[in-house]
Amino acid sequence: MSKKVTGKAFDAKIFKRLMGFAKNYRWQFFVGTLSAILLSLVSVAKPILLQEIVNNYFENKDKDGLLYFSLLMCGFLLAEVFLQFIFIYKVNWLGQHIIKDIRVKLQKHMLQFKMAYFDQSSVGKLVTRLVSDTETIAQFFGGGLFMIISDFLKMFVVALVMLWMNWKLALIAFIILPILVYATKVFQIAIKSAFQDVRSQVANLNGFVQERVTGMNIVQLFNREKIEYENFVKINEKHKKAHVRTVWYYSIFFPIAEILSSIAVGLLVWFGGLDVVNNGGTNAGEIIAFIMMSQMLFRPLRQIADKFNTLQMGMVAGDRVFEILDTESQIAKTGNVEATHFAGDIKFKKVHFSYIKGEEVLKGISFNVKAGETVAIVGATGAGKSTIINLVNRFYEIDSGEICIDNHNIEQYTLPSLRKEIAVVLQDVFLFSDSIYNNIVLSNNEITLEEVKKAAKEIGIHDFIMSLPNNYLYNVKERGVMLSSGQRQLIAFLRAYVSKPSVLILDEATSSIDSYSEKLIQKATDKITKHQTSIIIAHRLTTVKKADKIIVMDQGGIVEQGSHLELLKKDGYYKNLYNMQFANEIA
Known part of the structure; x- marks a missing residue:
């Protein structure tokens, strides 16, 4: 790409242009968003029901109440499974239809280019834009945007429920949040640069392979197999290094996120346990519920970092596709005379x-x-x-x-x-x-x-x-x-x-x-x-x-x-x- 990495983890301009392609599928977008909202509400019911079971039915050995709440929990689990199915199907359906529209628009635009554009452009890179980059944009919707919306909603609802149940335990859990949010922000900025490098190296690799396969007779005729092999090894090495760079960032971030969430669980057990021992307002059911909800709070945040990277990859790919869509290299279509048959002068x-x-x-x-x-x-x-x-x-x-x-x-x-x-x-x-x-x-x-x-x-x-x-x-x-x-x-x-x-x-x-x-x-x-x-x-x-x-x-x-x-x-x-x-x- 000709554009440099700005350091911004989120590009609002590209995001807006990509979202513009979703206008033709408003109903599917609405269903996907609604299912995400309902999922956030249904998922938080499990720890609440578990708290109720532990506090009121384990200690009292109430078999009928235990059976009722267990069946109720199963009902919520089935509802969650159904909503999860609707959510995953709709958002991926939306992503595939949108990239179909983008590919059609991109292909139509490229068909109108002057020959001079193709004289100066790599076939492999154009194929990458039309096939690979557009597929990455599909993940922008299917694995990025809606997943982030769902995770944020889930975190928001969980946070509200935690404050409602026990604000002291909630604040203990929230202590770790600023550190994890900061780590996530740094990770997002770093990984965007790495992903841009990955996409660039993919395009270079595709272009090299396309040219050598097309011109294989020249490669063999002039005995260049060894030379072209060595050139491929160099390009492939750059491609590998670009991917290893992303792996390096992942290998640093996820252990840090796991340690921070484990610290939060430890603090909850320690503070809640002391409160139970000292006959405070905390009970065993709350501690168990808060351990579950802390995982529901921190796990989406870790996943948001991963899904945000998918979102960023989609925007990087979108930027590369829009670069072609914004290219004005068409023959001027100012003519209005319809040629039916030339005399031939x-x-x-x-x-x-x-x-x-x-x-x-x-x-x-x-x-x-x-x-x-x-x-x-x-x-x-x-x-x-x-x-x-x-x-x-x-x-x-x-x-x-x-x-x-x-x-x-x-x-x-x-x-x-x-x-x-x-x-x-x-x-x-x-x-x-x-x-x-x-x-x-x-x-x-x-x-x-x-x-x-x-x-x-x-x-x-x-x-x-x-x-x-x-x-x-x-x-x-x-x-x-x-x-x-x-x-x-x-x-x-x-x-x-x-x-x-x-x-x-x-x-x-x-x-x-x-x-x-x-x-x-x-x-x-x-x-x-x-x-x-x-x-x-x-x-x-x-x-x-x-x-x-x-x-x-x-x-x-x-x-x-x-x-x-x-x-x-x-x-x-x-x-x-x-x-x-x-x-x-x-x-």
Whole structure:
């Protein structure tokens, strides 16, 4: 976390925000609170009844009275069990429903973030916020807040009953309270810092494991198993130390609390016993009742310290979740024009863009793509080709200039409708752990399986899919590991094809596939790009040569534009690129 530990054991601002999520569940909140109140009243009946039994029925050997009060005590015990069930069920039900709402809100918020946010954020840490931290917030309600309310009510009622029964014995018991309260306060402040460190180390550990598991092929390819193992040991050691620190605080506080409560019991027995011996107003039943009530007074206080830590952990987790919810990293949704279907006229007008402020990637580029035209963009790695695709889809916001589609600035279109009309096939294809069919339609119920099969036949990949187990229902597993890179490209191309886009963008979609897959994609490319605006970033000569226009980029600027033959006539950048890369290709 970026925020430092303030030393406060309770953060009212975070508490208020967390409580705001309980507004939708007022009835459950009321039932949980009412059951806590009733529990505090029922629990104090046991020592009162026990005092009555000892003083009036043990000494008088009244069997009927003893049976009556014993049954009455059993009745109160059953009532306490029932109320305890209602209390535990309701508060945990409330906690789970609230974290469901928080997760939904957090996920919805994260889905709207700019790509720049994810470029700079650890996947593991974001997963920790969405899963682990929100689960900790559930404990804020289920194991923290209501438990504290219940314990405080119980302590308050017990204290009143003790004063009512024998104020002298009550004051003897209360002598220990200030010391225990002070110890609890110090413990709470210390443990909050420890818990913040624990959550931070959990996020670091999750982030490290997530990255290494995802990039395991790189780890093994470059023989980094030992190095990554040693790095993991270091991170895990920090994680262990953070937890041991919390254990240290617990191991100090609870023995102190136990000793103090034992001292209180000893004082009660000593003072009460002397009063009985001296024929004072105290009796044996009161001493027994006060011993029980002193435990009912001190035990919740010890538990409150523990439950308060659960409350603090929930607030620490809440602070981390709110940090993301408060992050403003969304693309500005100022557009109100609904894009239904683009003719496909695209214009870049003096567009400047930088991923990192002060380091321009695009340096005032301008070009036109006419409706129905196929434009190829070529250039060295890092020239800014892929950036153009990111900007057309508004994954990032430009620094200055203007991007227009059909004579409308793309900022005027609503973001969902803009992206719906643009299909992109990336070089690095991402497939979800799901069936081929679901990876193609992406949960779009408007696209049927029959439509997908028809499209697959049109671009020539139906036979390939039918050769797989379960055909279109074949599960490709995480990131599509069950398919080759070429097969993943074919699935991605079919995904773009069935969406029937107004604008098609291919980002080096044939750069990492075999010649057979390239022929299939080339066939589909010729079909889908016919009479449709297309932007193709590619190194393969076949695609580049057929383009209506070729834009040559270098170091964030456009150095040449023209058709393949026009550019070859110039003794420029494209011709040199052609001679180096494409001279051996056969048209």
